[in-house]
Amino acid sequence: MHSSDRSSGLVLDTVTIRLDGVPLLEIDCRILPGEVLTIMGESGSGKSSLLDFIAGFLRPDFTAEGRVILNGRDLTSRSAQDRHIGLMFQSPLLFPHMSVLQNLMFALPATCKRRQDRQDLAERALADVGLAGFGSRDPATLSGGQQTRVALMRTLLAEPEALLLDEPFSSLDRTRREEVRQLVFDLARKKGLPVLLVSHDEEDARAADGEVHRLGNGEAGNGCRTE
Helix, strand or coil: CCCCCEEECEEEEEEEECCCCCEEEEEEEEEEECCEEEEECCCCHHHHHHHHHCCCCCCCCCCEEEEECCCEECCCCCCCHCCEEECCCCCCCCCCCCCCHHEEEEEEHCCCCCHHHHHHHHHHHHHCCCCCCCCCCCCCCHHHHHHHHHEEEHHHHHCCCEEEECCCCCCHHHHHHHHHHCCCHHHHHHHCEEEEEEEEEEEHHHHHCCCCCEEECCCCCCCCCCC
């Protein structure tokens, strides 16, 4: 877990996202380790584009200014692969040609070389989210909530230093949504990850229990933590 000194956390330093030269949003903030910042807004307000910029693959029809700093490292000009940021989408996006266990093993860092060690870590991750014994399953046979849990553990096994959530709970029914949402936030806090959640759901924002930015008229609100 990272300490809460001034270099830790995810900093969005005077970030502006534009489409065809028109500003969509402006944001300047710091998300501390273990905290969740929720950004809310309607479709087209720039929420997902902000995540794309942070993760390092902003589409060419968008432009951005400002810096992304993670635990003291300026990521702005780095490749997506070198940013160490985990990203979860609305769809779990599990690899259909791999088993559940293979999906998890694929995410493990190359520093974990022995196959048995990789398998043990993947099996432990499944057990941590209540899916012990599911390793040999085809991802298509899992429920939506189970797929999202596997996607979460695949993201975390890659050892990210920050977590970006692009409405990953929106496809789940109400009961599963509450369960998986709490699991995601609990694990992120346990690992001390700064989390940026994009959502249009007020319940997501309440469950995140952190600062909330509401996008409108081309800019974010003023709730961001800067110190």
